[in-house]
Amino acid sequence: MKLKTLITAVALATTTLCALAHDAVEVQNAWARATVKGQMATGAFMTLTAKDGAKLVGASSPVAGVSQVHEMKMDGGVMKMAELKGGLELPAGKAVELKPGGYHVMLMDLKEPLMKDSSVPVTLIFKDAKGVESKQELKMPVAMSAPAGMGKPAAMDHSMHNMHGDKPAAKP
Numbered sequence: 783m784k785l786k787t788l789i790t791a792v793a794l795a796t797t798t799l800c801a802l803a804h805d806a807v808e809v810q811n812a813w814a815r816a817t818v819k820g821q822m823a824t825g826a827f828m829t830l831t832a833k834d835g836a837k838l839v840g841a842s843s844p845v846a847g848v849s850q851v852h853e854m855k856m857d858g859g860v861m862k863m864a865e866l867k868g869g870l871e872l873p874a875g876k877a878v879e880l881k882p883g884g885y886h887v888m889l890m891d892l893k894e895p896l897m898k899d900s901s902v903p904v905t906l907i908f909k910d911a912k913g914v915e916s917k918q919e920l921k922m923p924v925a926m927s928a929p930a931g932m933g934k935p936a937a938m939d940h941s942m943h944n945m946h947g948d949k950p951a952a953k954p
């Protein structure tokens with residue numbers, strides 16, 4: 783499991799655009815928002831593509847007491863967020879974006895601040911069409927805001943190959 787985590791993390795940090803073909807759900811552009819001292823919660827963001835369709839039903843992280851799949855929406859003119867009780871639907875082959883202001887993985891009860899330029903382990907829990915649960919371990923880079931180049935359509939242009947020129951966040 784350790785090795786797989788490392789490979790996933792390095793792949794995320796360097797060649798995010800290359801499909802992680804062995805996983806049922808492809809994870810791209812993952813990052814978590816850095817926190818300041820005393821801040822108890824933050825969001826983690828990414829683009830998920832489930833080849834055969836799946837649901838993101840939960841998450842966990844050693845740095846957070848509670849991790850939930852959240853959505854943000856307008857409610858009577860006020861932006862509110864709440865747990866997506868049934869999980870986040872990932873239609874087959876369709877990229878679903880988790881981003882600030884929309885869906886996100888909420889890390890709560892933080893045990894330590896998330897330092898900018900570090901990385902945070904997050905495990906995503908998926909359910910496939912048959913209801914079979916699978917887990918995917920990631921190491922997400924921690925940043926103040928979406929790293930440059932993220933949030934654009936993946937196939938936009940070839941300069942995207944260099945968008946993760948930053949050093950790999952992974953440590954064994």
Ligand SMILES: [Cu+2]
Binds near residue numbers: 825852853863888
């Ligand atoms: Cu939230």
